Amino acid sequence: MARPRSFDRDHVLHAAERQFRASGYNGTSVDDISAATGLGRGSLYAAFDGKHGVLLEAMAGYFARLGQGPRKALAGPDEGALERLHGYLLRAVHGVPLAADVPPAPDRAAAACFAAKMALEIGASDPEVERLANDCFSVVATAVAECVRAAQRNGDIDPDADPDDLAYLLLTIIRGIDVVGAYGHSPARLTSIAESAFALLPRPRHR
Numbered sequence: 001m002a003r004p005r006s007f008d009r010d011h012v013l014h015a016a017e018r019q020f021r022a023s024g025y026n027g028t029s030v031d032d033i034s035a036a037t038g039l040g041r042g043s044l045y046a047a048f049d050g051k052h053g054v055l056l057e058a059m060a061g062y063f064a065r066l067g068q069g070p071r072k073a074l075a076g077p078d079e080g081a082l083e084r085l086h087g088y089l090l091r092a093v094h095g096v097p098l099a100a101d102v103p104p105a106p107d108r109a110a111a112a113c114f115a116a117k118m119a120l121e122i123g124a125s126d127p128e129v130e131r132l133a134n135d136c137f138s139v140v141a142t143a144v145a146e147c148v149r150a151a152q153r154n155g156d157i158d159p160d161a162d163p164d165d166l167a168y169l170l171l172t173i174i175r176g177i178d179v180v181g182a183y184g185h186s187p188a189r190l191t192s193i194a195e196s197a198f199a200l201l202p203r204p205r206h207r
Contacts, residue, residue: 007037007038007039007043007047009047010061010099010101011037011101011102012037012038012039012047013054013057013058013061014058014061014098014099014101014102015036015037015038015102016033016036016037016054016055016058017058017059017061017062017098017099017102017114018036018098018102018103018105018110019032019033019036020055020058020114020117020118021098021105021110021111021112021114021117022105022106022107022109022110024117024121025051025055025118025121025122026121026122028051029051030044030045030050030051033051033054055118055129056128056129056132058114059114059115059118059129059132059133059136060132061099062114062115062136063115063132063135063136063139065099066096066115066136066139066140067139070088070139070140070143070144071139071143073087073088073091073143074088074143074144074146074147075143075146075147076150077150078150078151078153078154079154081147081148081150081151081153081154081156082151082154082156082157082201084147085144085147085148085151085170085198085201086198088144088147089170089173089174089194089195089197089198090191090194090195092174092177092178092190092194093177093181093187093190093191093194094111094187095108095111095112095113095178095181096111096112096113096114097111098111108181108182108184109181109182111178111181112178112179112181112182113136113175113178115132115133115136115137116133116136116137116175116178118132118133119133119134137171140171141164141167141168141171142167144166144167144170144171145163145164145166145167146163148161148163148166148167148201149163151201155204156203156204157201157202157203157204158202158203158204158205159204161202166201166202169197169200170197173193173194173197174197176193177190177193177194180193
């Protein structure tokens, strides 16, 4: 009879995600993952079939977590939708949090979107990573677009503006905040970028 697994799979994947976000895929070895997760090399290969398998499962878990966060932050009544968009942009200053069961990101670069980081590093040559990254972008863009529609219904954003275009504009700026933050710019500068992005949202012409 096979011996049952004696580790918390979700926690291992969260710890591996933290390592990948800090060091990148190519900068992370199996030994690094082993040290971060506490699993030996043999256990990692048996459970995940190596580093690439760990990455794909960690990205899938990130996608599940990311899908809940933006929806929860941006969903709500039409009244207040504009304020929710504002708050979402401001939260981007601090990046995307790691799972609650691992230490916080060691620096702003490691707090950048996991999907975006992996897409930039290896997505062009790895169809599975590219697919997962696109899924992550789509779920966030959909949540932002729905919030834009709510603000339009409430009369806070120009009803003629395309909500999907605005969602991708904001998502592009949020990912840009990750890049600027990774290069050491201050939270004050990142906050200024977020506020400028919010000011770009087209308001109804009669206001």
